[in-house]
């Protein structure tokens with residue numbers, strides 16, 4: 001299960017229990033990303 005930082009938006013693949021923190025900026029709010037919100041769609 002992946003997470004996305006609520007501040008800088010970096011993707012976090014896994015976090016340890018009790019260590020919910022962005023490895024990039026240190027923000028403590030991460031959103032779960034079960035379903036991809038943004039999809040890349042090519043339109044010609």
Ligand SMILES: [Zn+2]
Nearest residue numbers: 005008022025
């Ligand atoms: Zn962050």
